Amino acid sequence: MASKPRTLYEKIWDAHVVERQDDGTCLLYIDRHLVHEVTSPQAFEALRVSGRTVRRPDLTLAVPDHNVPTTARVAPDGSRLPIEDAQSAAQLAALESNAPQFGIRYIDAVAPEQGIVHVVGPEQGFSLPGATIVCGDSHTAAHGGIGALAFGIGTSEVEHVLATQTLLLRQAKTMEIRVEGQLGPGVTPKDLILHVIGVIGTAGGTGHVIEYRGEVFEQMSVEGRLTVCNMSIEGGARAGIIAPDETVYDYLKGRPYAPKGDDWDRAIGWWRSLATDEGASFDKSVVVDAADIEPTVSWGTSPEDVVAIGGAIPEPESFADPSKQEAARKSLDYMGLTAGTPMEDIAIENVFIGSCTNSRIEDLRAAASVLKGRTKAPGVRWAIVVPGSGLVKRQAEAEGLDRIFTDAGFEWREPGCSACLAMNPDKVPPGERCASTSNRNFVGRQGPGSRTHLLSPAMAAAAAVNGRLTDVRKLSDG
Numbered sequence: 001m002a003s004k005p006r007t008l009y010e011k012i013w014d015a016h017v018v019e020r021q022d023d024g025t026c027l028l029y030i031d032r033h034l035v036h037e038v039t040s041p042q043a044f045e046a047l048r049v050s051g052r053t054v055r056r057p058d059l060t061l062a063v064p065d066h067n068v069p070t071t072a073r074v075a076p077d078g079s080r081l082p083i084e085d086a087q088s089a090a091q092l093a094a095l096e097s098n099a100p101q102f103g104i105r106y107i108d109a110v111a112p113e114q115g116i117v118h119v120v121g122p123e124q125g126f127s128l129p130g131a132t133i134v135c136g137d138s139h140t141a142a143h144g145g146i147g148a149l150a151f152g153i154g155t156s157e158v159e160h161v162l163a164t165q166t167l168l169l170r171q172a173k174t175m176e177i178r179v180e181g182q183l184g185p186g187v188t189p190k191d192l193i194l195h196v197i198g199v200i201g202t203a204g205g206t207g208h209v210i211e212y213r214g215e216v217f218e219q220m221s222v223e224g225r226l227t228v229c230n231m232s233i234e235g236g237a238r239a240g241i242i243a244p245d246e247t248v249y250d251y252l253k254g255r256p257y258a259p260k261g262d263d264w265d266r267a268i269g270w271w272r273s274l275a276t277d278e279g280a281s282f283d284k285s286v287v288v289d290a291a292d293i294e295p296t297v298s299w300g301t302s303p304e305d306v307v308a309i310g311g312a313i314p315e316p317e318s319f320a321d322p323s324k325q326e327a328a329r330k331s332l333d334y335m336g337l338t339a340g341t342p343m344e345d346i347a348i349e350n351v352f353i354g355s356c357t358n359s360r361i362e363d364l365r366a367a368a369s370v371l372k373g374r375t376k377a378p379g380v381r382w383a384i385v386v387p388g389s390g391l392v393k394r395q396a397e398a399e400g401l402d403r404i405f406t407d408a409g410f411e412w413r414e415p416g417c418s419a420c421l422a423m424n425p426d427k428v429p430p431g432e433r434c435a436s437t438s439n440r441n442f443v444g445r446q447g448p449g450s451r452t453h454l455l456s457p458a459m460a461a462a463a464a465v466n467g468r469l470t471d472v473r474k475l476s477d478g
């Protein structure tokens with residue numbers, strides 16, 4: 001008898017169950033563990049106190065990203081420059097000493113490969129299709145873009161994975177987001193995911209793992225897929241995933257940690273078997289028409305507060321749910337905005353191109369192609385580009401993109417999380433607005449009192465040129 005058709009998520013899950021308990025809880029094997037400095041110090045400390053070791057140091061990769069400054073890290077004499085903020089310095093120092101103590105792979109703050117953990121994982125071929133990947137970080141969902149089951153965990157789970165290479169979990173429900181048709185010109189993966197979150201809301205994916213399906217994703221680059229899956233968490237989902245295919249295999253082949261030789265051929269054979277079976281069913285299904293997706297920007301303090309760039313700030317009363325009406329009023333108050341204002345009338349003083357959502361080479365190319373031969377508007381006080389990793393940075397420099405950015409009045413920085421969450425010195429001043437390619441527009445996210453508008457790299461570049469939110473498609477038309 002043929003076995004029951006399964007989804008991609010179910011296949012990866014089943015392949016990793018070590019033990020299933022009667023109540024449905026499973027002990028799941030973890031293939032890859034990424035570690036950064038913010039959520040790991042207590043986990044390592046707990047191991048130390050209980051005299052435990054790391055079960056699979058070879059499957060664990062640590063890299064500092066949240067607290068690192070994006071200005072020079074090394075003095076002209078070659079010495080490491082000090083980190084001023086005491087807490088940042090302590091977290092970075094802890095990772096720096098924990099990694100060798102526990103024998104785990106470590107990319108230090110001045111290594112050429114250093115970068116945001118979610119950029120580094122796929123780039124190093126450490127994150128692989130069909131793998132279970134965890135990190136003490138909510139945006140771990142990004143790695144779903146290469147066909148991995150990847151999700152964020154808390155610090156106590158970080159400790160559990162370090163000690164046992166397993167996790168106790170209950171299986172999530174399955175959700176399909178099917179995008180039908182083709183994206184229009186100037187519409188990017190970031191616009192797609194912002195639009196999707198606008199449709200499903202920040203709780204739309206709660207309890208589910210989303211599989212993104214449709215031709216759009218088959219045609220999308222790995223970078224674009226990582227962007228889409230990255231923001232699954234903003235739609236409330238446990239993880240987001242896209243079936244791996246030749247695009248992914250071409251991207252991964254030859255990367256430092258990717259399998260080699262026969263191992264590679266065997267791996268591909270398995271990866272090819274992972275796609276959702278015909279006839280498999282999802283617990284929830286949402287269909288989005290690609291033709292409805294415009295360049296999209298956020299207006300409020302939740303990633304679901306989005307509107308097409310040609311639109312206006314909604315009236316709080318236009319929401320059916322009274323709690324949503326109240327949230328919209330609060331958001332507009334915090335953002336200093338009035339309902340009915342056209343989005344293109346909103347002036348911005350800061351531009352941030354970076355974060356694990358949009359700091360890969362394609363993102364920088366997209367922004368640079370808009371900025372080429374143009375400069376930022378006089379009202380734009382601060383504009384920075386923070387590449388996702390040292391390798392992205394060098395690639396961009398080899399292509400001359402850094403010159404395009406600096407000629408346009410942007411600062412060209414060292415890799416890290418930076419103004420995505422402002423744990424390092426890169427902050428948007430209180431009351432100022434930032435056109436940002438990151439993933440969260442929460443109150444105070446980019447610094448106390450900061451006001452964030454989420455958008456794509458091309459749209460961030462267009463906003464820099466005009467000094468206000470701008471439909472990049474009009475700009476390209478001259």
Ligand SMILES: CC(C)[C@H](C(=O)O)[C@@H](O)C(=O)O
Pocket residue numbers: 038039066136137138139152421
């Ligand atoms: C600091 C870290 C735990 C946090 C996360 O989990 O996502 C951060 O990366 C973020 O984006 O808010």
Ligand code: SF4
Pocket residue numbers: 065066116118137139355356357416417420421438439
């Ligand atoms: S870039 Fe931003 S969203 Fe991504 S891991 Fe860093 S802080 Fe979190």
